[in-house]
Amino acid sequence: MIALSVDVITKTFYGTLRWLWGRRTPGAVLSQLYQIGNRSLLFVCVTLGFLGMVLVFQTCLQVNRITGDLSQVGAEFIKILVHEFGPTLTAMMLATRVGAGIAAEIGSMVVTEQIDALRMNGVEPVDYLIVPRFLASLVMTGALTVIGVGAAIGMGALTAYFSFHLNPVVFLDVSHVRVGDLATGVMKCAAYGAAVPVVAGICGLAARGGSEGVGTATTRAVISASFVVILLDFFLSGLALFTFQRGGL
Amino acid sequence: MISFRKLEKAFGDKPVLRGVDLEVRRGEVLFIIGTSGVGKSVTIKHLVGLLRPDAGEIWLDGRRVDQLDERALQEVRKRCAMVFQHATLFDSMTLLENVALPLRKHGRLPERAAEKEAMLFLDKVHLREFAHAYPAELGDGTRKRAAIARALTLAPECVLFDEPTTGLDPVSARRIDKLIRELSDTLGVTSVVVSHDLTSIFGIADRIALLYQGVAHAVGTPAEIRASTDPIVQQFIQGRSDGPMETPGF
Ligand SMILES: Nc1ncnc2c1ncn2[C@@H]1O[C@H](COP(=O)(O)OP(=O)(O)OP(=O)(O)O)[C@@H](O)[C@H]1O
Ligand SMILES: [Mg+2]
Numbered sequence: 001m002i003a004l005s006v007d008v009i010t011k012t013f014y015g016t017l018r019w020l021w022g023r024r025t026p027g028a029v030l031s032q033l034y035q036i037g038n039r040s041l042l043f044v045c046v047t048l049g050f051l052g053m054v055l056v057f058q059t060c061l062q063v064n065r066i067t068g069d070l071s072q073v074g075a076e077f078i079k080i081l082v083h084e085f086g087p088t089l090t091a092m093m094l095a096t097r098v099g100a101g102i103a104a105e106i107g108s109m110v111v112t113e114q115i116d117a118l119r120m121n122g123v124e125p126v127d128y129l130i131v132p133r134f135l136a137s138l139v140m141t142g143a144l145t146v147i148g149v150g151a152a153i154g155m156g157a158l159t160a161y162f163s164f165h166l167n168p169v170v171f172l173d174v175s176h177v178r179v180g181d182l183a184t185g186v187m188k189c190a191a192y193g194a195a196v197p198v199v200a201g202i203c204g205l206a207a208r209g210g211s212e213g214v215g216t217a218t219t220r221a222v223i224s225a226s227f228v229v230i231l232l233d234f235f236l237s238g239l240a241l242f243t244f245q246r247g248g249l
Numbered sequence: 250m251i252s253f254r255k256l257e258k259a260f261g262d263k264p265v266l267r268g269v270d271l272e273v274r275r276g277e278v279l280f281i282i283g284t285s286g287v288g289k290s291v292t293i294k295h296l297v298g299l300l301r302p303d304a305g306e307i308w309l310d311g312r313r314v315d316q317l318d319e320r321a322l323q324e325v326r327k328r329c330a331m332v333f334q335h336a337t338l339f340d341s342m343t344l345l346e347n348v349a350l351p352l353r354k355h356g357r358l359p360e361r362a363a364e365k366e367a368m369l370f371l372d373k374v375h376l377r378e379f380a381h382a383y384p385a386e387l388g389d390g391t392r393k394r395a396a397i398a399r400a401l402t403l404a405p406e407c408v409l410f411d412e413p414t415t416g417l418d419p420v421s422a423r424r425i426d427k428l429i430r431e432l433s434d435t436l437g438v439t440s441v442v443v444s445h446d447l448t449s450i451f452g453i454a455d456r457i458a459l460l461y462q463g464v465a466h467a468v469g470t471p472a473e474i475r476a477s478t479d480p481i482v483q484q485f486i487q488g489r490s491d492g493p494m495e496t497p498g499f
Contacts, residue, residue, distance in 0.1 A: 112335045112337060113333045113334065113335050113337045114337050114339060114340075116294065116299045116331075116333065116337070117331075117333055117337040117338075117339070118339075119299060119319075119326075120297060120299070120326050120330070120331050120351075121326075121350045121351045121354050121355065121399075122323055122326065122327075122351065122354035122355040123350070123354055124319075
């Protein structure tokens with residue numbers, strides 16, 4: 001498993017470089033952009049929209065009890081969405097949806113010997129299967145995060161307005177978002193976008209046995225990918241806190 | 250032409266091959282037979298580097314191939330094609346694209362030329378009318394024939410067939426037998442065939458190797474195998490359930 005992981009990661013790295021420098025097959029990446037992006041759009045919007053509603057409602061409820069001044073809720077909500085919840089929740093959603101898809105597809109190719117057949121026909125499986133998903137996931141995690149954050153903010157603003165009569169102009173205050181927050185968000189998107197397809201691909205390639213093996217691989221991919229997202233979140237948040245979020249950037 | 254020397258392979262702590270010694274001669278049709286799970290597929294996958302042996306050597310025409318890296322193995326894979334057990338076609342490609350794939354990747358032909366050439370091979374296995382169908386739409390026999398066409402595109406010197414007739418109706422099965430025999434007789438292609446199909450084994454084999462408990466238990470011509478007094482060989486070729494042969498899982 002460790003040998004396989006190292007192998008897949010290095011091959012993905014070199015495969016991506018090769019893709020960027022010349023020999024590319026844009027068709028595969030475009031179709032993955034569609035698979036990962038468009039197909040997850042509604043899912044991400046709905047989930048983040050609802051989470052935005054719940055978070056804002058609960059926060060307003062608590063703040064109302066303590067101080068009664070709701071003017072800062074929106075500004076802080078947007079800040080935390082940008083550097084924390086937006087990327088992480090989107091990536092968690094993608095870890096389940098995209099991770100399961102990748103692992104199931106690659107896993108069933110393993111158990112039906114299609115991976116062996118690729119190698120026999122002179123095609124490197126990682127280049128053919130993981131690199132396009134890797135590139136597409138990098139792009140789409142970012143794009144979906146932006147849209148998801150938009151959905152959460154929108155739903156949050158509506159919730160604040162209808163439940164607590166908070167003026168949307170007050171709520172939609174981006175003044176607390178610093179460059180450091182944006183940088184943290186972007187960094188997290190990139191890390192999650194890179195990690196999810198690679199982790200899922202490794203789980204798929206490690207599949208053994210028949211359709212049962214594919215099932216196990218898929219479950220394992222979802223768990224590992226979500227777990228990796230949470231771990232990365234922890235370490236990247238720590239890193240950001242001690243570097244660019246510090247000092248009021 | 251091909252020789253396996255003391256080939257050993259274990260998966261985890263489960264030994265599968267425990268010292269297989271086997272010679273394949275140029276131009277012959279060698280059948281590898283044995284019960285399910287003895288490691289017939291595992292043995293032939295070693296030749297083209299899809300699996301790495303734990304110990305032992307594999308030689309192809311005086312060249313050791315078991316230590317080659319993935320790039321050097323491409324050369325071996327061009328010379329030795331493989332037809333997989335599950336008629337492994339790529340679901341996302343039509344039959345024509347499947348057959349054209351090795352021409353594009355190994356043969357480095359542009360797409361058009363590769364597809365034109367691929368059509369000739371599909372014709373050979375009588376699949377011209379299915380060229381633009383996807384594998385999922387087709388039956389097992391059709392898929393197997395397409396997989397054979399794909400294996401033949403690069404004019405290999407040697408073809409490894411993993412259960413080419415299993416799951417086919419008798420007529421299609423005999424057609425495939427005939428194709429294998431013809432490849433050997435007319436083009437001098439060496440074939441290594443993994444099979445359980447007694448009709449094809451005794452119909453077209455030049456030699457037979459019985460794999461049992463991780464070694465090549467018996468090797469010989471069909472006549473020699475038939476005449477063998479070894480109880481295990483006799484049990485296998487007569488397909489008896491009672492006898493000395495141990496089959497794991499039963
Ligand atoms: N990649 C692998 N990882 C782990 N175990 C494997 C792997 N490939 C094969 N095996 C195991 O090795 C044993 C031999 O497998 P193999 O596929 O060679 O059997 P076989 O002789 O071809 O049988 P069958 O007639 O069923 O195809 C099996 O028990 C299988 O579970
Ligand atoms: Mg087999």
